[in-house]
Amino acid sequence: MEHQMTQPVSADLSCVYERPGTLTDTRFHYCPGCGHGVVHRVLMEVVEELGIQEETVGVAPVGCSVFAYNYLDIDMQEAAHGRASAVATAVKRMLPGKYVFSYQGDGDLAAIGTAETIHTANRGENILVLFINNAIYGMTGGQMAPTTLLGMKTTTSPVGRTVETAGFPLKITELVAMLPGVYYVSRNSVHTPGAVRHLKKAILKSFQYQKEKKGTCFIEVVSNCPSGWKMTPLEANKWMVDNMFPFYPPGEIKAPK
Amino acid sequence: MSDLKLMKGNEALAEAAIRAGCQGYFGYPITPQSEILEYLAGEGRARGMVVLQAESEVASINMVYGAAGAGARVMTSSSSPGISLMQEGISYIACAELPCLIVNVNRGGPGLGTIQPSQGDYFQSVKGGGHGDYRLLVLAPSSVQEMADFVFDAFDLADKYRTPVMILADGALGQMMEKVDFRAYDPAGHVVAKPWATTGKPKTRARNIITSLHIDPEKMEQINIHLQEKYRLMAENETRCEHFHTDDAEFLIVAYGLAARIAQGAVEAARAEGIRAGLLRPVTLFPYPTEAIRSLADRVRGVLVVEMNAGQMIEDVRLAVEGRVGVRFYGRMGGIIPSPDEVLGALRKMVKEDVAQHEEAY
Amino acid sequence: MAIKGTVAFNVETCKGCELCIDACPQESLGLSGEINAQGYHYAVLVKDNCTGCVNCALVCPDAVITVYREDRKSGKVPVARISNVTENLTVTLDDERNNP
Numbered sequence: 001m002e003h004q005m006t007q008p009v010s011a012d013l014s015c016v017y018e019r020p021g022t023l024t025d026t027r028f029h030y031c032p033g034c035g036h037g038v039v040h041r042v043l044m045e046v047v048e049e050l051g052i053q054e055e056t057v058g059v060a061p062v063g064c065s066v067f068a069y070n071y072l073d074i075d076m077q078e079a080a081h082g083r084a085s086a087v088a089t090a091v092k093r094m095l096p097g098k099y100v101f102s103y104q105g106d107g108d109l110a111a112i113g114t115a116e117t118i119h120t121a122n123r124g125e126n127i128l129v130l131f132i133n134n135a136i137y138g139m140t141g142g143q144m145a146p147t148t149l150l151g152m153k154t155t156t157s158p159v160g161r162t163v164e165t166a167g168f169p170l171k172i173t174e175l176v177a178m179l180p181g182v183y184y185v186s187r188n189s190v191h192t193p194g195a196v197r198h199l200k201k202a203i204l205k206s207f208q209y210q211k212e213k214k215g216t217c218f219i220e221v222v223s224n225c226p227s228g229w230k231m232t233p234l235e236a237n238k239w240m241v242d243n244m245f246p247f248y249p250p251g252e253i254k255a256p257k
Numbered sequence: 258m259s260d261l262k263l264m265k266g267n268e269a270l271a272e273a274a275i276r277a278g279c280q281g282y283f284g285y286p287i288t289p290q291s292e293i294l295e296y297l298a299g300e301g302r303a304r305g306m307v308v309l310q311a312e313s314e315v316a317s318i319n320m321v322y323g324a325a326g327a328g329a330r331v332m333t334s335s336s337s338p339g340i341s342l343m344q345e346g347i348s349y350i351a352c353a354e355l356p357c358l359i360v361n362v363n364r365g366g367p368g369l370g371t372i373q374p375s376q377g378d379y380f381q382s383v384k385g386g387g388h389g390d391y392r393l394l395v396l397a398p399s400s401v402q403e404m405a406d407f408v409f410d411a412f413d414l415a416d417k418y419r420t421p422v423m424i425l426a427d428g429a430l431g432q433m434m435e436k437v438d439f440r441a442y443d444p445a446g447h448v449v450a451k452p453w454a455t456t457g458k459p460k461t462r463a464r465n466i467i468t469s470l471h472i473d474p475e476k477m478e479q480i481n482i483h484l485q486e487k488y489r490l491m492a493e494n495e496t497r498c499e500h501f502h503t504d505d506a507e508f509l510i511v512a513y514g515l516a517a518r519i520a521q522g523a524v525e526a527a528r529a530e531g532i533r534a535g536l537l538r539p540v541t542l543f544p545y546p547t548e549a550i551r552s553l554a555d556r557v558r559g560v561l562v563v564e565m566n567a568g569q570m571i572e573d574v575r576l577a578v579e580g581r582v583g584v585r586f587y588g589r590m591g592g593i594i595p596s597p598d599e600v601l602g603a604l605r606k607m608v609k610e611d612v613a614q615h616e617e618a619y
Numbered sequence: 620m621a622i623k624g625t626v627a628f629n630v631e632t633c634k635g636c637e638l639c640i641d642a643c644p645q646e647s648l649g650l651s652g653e654i655n656a657q658g659y660h661y662a663v664l665v666k667d668n669c670t671g672c673v674n675c676a677l678v679c680p681d682a683v684i685t686v687y688r689e690d691r692k693s694g695k696v697p698v699a700r701i702s703n704v705t706e707n708l709t710v711t712l713d714d715e716r717n718n719p
Contacts, residue, residue: 013625013687017676028681032659033636037680055457057327060468069466075455077326078468080349083319086311090323091455093307094281094331098457116319119312193642193677226636233636 022048024073031138033233035223036065038190039132039199043101044072046203056099057091059084061113063105064138082113085120088127099207101128106145107137110172114146117172124181124215128206131173131218134225135244142228146170149247154228169247173220177254183215185254189222191237195250202252214256222248260439266404267431270360270424271296273408274306274332278444279358281307281331283320285339288372289428290362293334314339318346318359325355326467328454330412330444334360336428337378338369340386347421348387352469352480356415356422356449358408359393363427365592373592374428376514379569382425383543390481392488393423394495395542397513401435409442414495416449418487425542427565429515429594492544499538500549502528506535508608509553511574512563513539515594520563522597527604534604542570550577558615559607560584563600565593583611624671624688626664632683633661639675639684648675 022044030036047053053074060068062081069076079087084102092100109117109131120129136154137143144154144161147169151160161169177185184206188199199221206217222244224236231239264272271293274282282301284294294310301308307324311317317333324331335343340361350357363378365371380386382395394414396407404426411422458464471477499517502524503509512520517538527534537553539546554560560582562571568586575584587603589595626648633655639662640648649665662675662683671688 012689013623013671014690015685016624016671016688017673017684017686019629019682019685023682027632030680032634032680033638034680037682038678041679041682054459057455057457059323066470069464069468073458073464075458075465076467077323077455078353078466078470079322080319080345083316083322083346086316086319087323087326089309090281090283090320090331091327093309093320094324094327094329095456115312116316119316190678190680191638193674196677233638234641237638 020044020048022053022073024071026070028071029067030064031227033224033226033236034064035134035190035221036132038196039130039221039223040068040071042190042196042200043130043203046200046207047074050204050207052099052207055097056101057095059088059091059100059102061102061104061108062139063108065103065105065132066139068103082108082111083116084108085113085116085125085129088129089120089123089125092125092127096126099210101130103130104132105138106131106133106135106147110146110170114172117176118179121176121179121182121216121218124179124183126210126213126215128203128210128217128219131220132223133220133248134223134228135169136225136228138225138228142225146172147248149243171248173218173248173253176218181215182218182254183256184209184217185219186252187220187222187248187250189240189245189250191224191240198250220248222250262437262439263434264401264437265292265432265434266401266426267292267362268296269401269405269437270334270408270426271301273405273439274358275301275304276439276442277409277412278330278447279306279332279412280329281309281324282333283309283311283317283324283331284333285311285314285317285335287314287336287339289364289374289431290334290336290360292431293360314342315346318343318350321357321359322346322350322353322355325350325357326353326455328451328456330356330416332358332360334362336362336364337366337375340378340381344381344387347393348389348391349469350421351387351391351393351484352389353467354419355467356412356419358411358415358422358424360424360426362431363425365590371592372428374430374515374565374594375590375592376427376516376565376569377567377590378425379542379564379566382423383545383573391484392543393421394418394491394544395423395425397425397540397542398430399514399517399538401430401433401437404430405437405439409440413447416447418491420487420491425514427515428592488544495541496544496546496548497540498546498549499540501536501538503535503537503553505533506553507533507558508535508604508611509557509560510534510536510563510600510604511539511550511560511570512536513542513570516563516565519595519597520600523600523604526597526601532604532608539570545573545577547573547577550574551579551581554578554581557582558611561603561607562586563595563603564588565595566590621668622670622689622691624669624686626669626671626675626687627685628662629683630661631655631657632681633659634681635659635661636680637662638678638680642674642678644672644674645670
């Protein structure tokens, strides 16, 4: 990997951060500023730091992150749309000693995959479910998602989402948190360094809990979609804070005492 | 070593799965095959199998995908409407080249239909069912013994070709009780290396990816060419059928599964009347015994296809016969089982019409 | 005295999303006037007051940033643990091009 330096590196500087070796060298195809890239990076930092690259199996969804397996240097399976939790369930049941996670967007997890999401959580499968919620369907061009906010304009809610036509935004995370088989539920974001650190902590905890067979860990990352929302990354993050956070507030929703 | 028992078809199939070293079963109840799930939930779990009653057939087939991708010997079972739900998952499994067993205990349809037996899923099983250019290797049992035998074969064939294999039974075969002798089979001797499975990548290899997504059309075409070559090999090596009185037959019945058993009775009765009838029973529905039927078509005076549907396999018979001789159909639909007498009646009619047509020859 | 640090960017992988520029508490970062092969204006250091705080790398969606910081804790002299570093390269910014 080439680096271009703006000042000479002198011998008295240590490297304090570099790209995790558990990411492949493939350039991410995500739009500039998209939260997916940060989550991929943080997830792989945790895998690297815990030394579990050889024991981790991930399940990719259908959505913008359908090619996650090109970026994460671990064994991975591509699931049919919505079914990542079911696929991950089976992988974990057959390989109980491995660390298994599913990675899904809002359509995959909360529309077509709702049944699998709820039942995987209800069975308390010992996996991590990573849920990237940007309230829109990015890959297919910006349609409405179950988590799209009221009044939010998308290609299938061109005048803004209304209750009459589309019902209310779905707080799937709160629903999942109610299930006794679910051990840890956290809602995070990646728009500031502090938020990223919180997400990393949540992922670390989830792998630890998985090792201890505590049940399902569910992390929602409230994220942006600069392309779908038609904003710059910085504008999108601001919009996210102003509009998404009041409805989907970050924080630990269910955590052991 | 003989292990003879009197069992229901569904249970014999489930017991065979345990003995074949099946490691995981993911399924959902639906009549007339819930006994498979129930037997495995009890006996299977007790003998070390992962058995999970999933929330739907959709979840079931995707669990099979995940477990097969992780390198395990796995299966599911369902009946017609549930198999419809599984079609997307089956297409994915076929493209990702994952070995597994899918059992369809065919019931009457279309729609929610009836719980009575039918052969209305022939097209679905053999011509695709799910989207895209793939095929299932399909085995059609016609006895409780074969419900058990074919399980061992299916798992081995699935591993041999890295492909999903279907056992296409029907509600009567699933529910009837007959003697079954479980073959001696040590799963340890049938383990196939799966270096492609997602078991967690050691430093010694690159990561394994199980996927059916190949956006580049050049790549997708190569995948398809590879799959077609696989199916060609399957056709060359795995085609199976059974002959009953075909050596000197003048009139041929083609039937599979339960219909073949009924036809067999009709053939025996016909012979007693002096009609030189014979039966060709396809055992693999894909690959289809086209050659066997073609060579018989060269020397018989008529072919009668007997099915429990509106006429599905008859199309493959016609393709095999390719106009050499007339092909007729007798069938019942919606869950009704034809009797040997009805089939004999259809046979007699075919003979009579042939005689009338060739009065000079007689 | 402020702690010394610096960052290196993988020029070809940066998409110019500017999240690092916004996250930097020292306002050390900016966008280059040049574009990479993908057509993006990539991020560069525009001041030399970097403290190696890692904020930029934390928010980078493409993991293009490597961060260095001087280590004052121990007596020994630490060594930058990277390879393929091209030293002494400068980046042309708009004002530099206009006012050589």
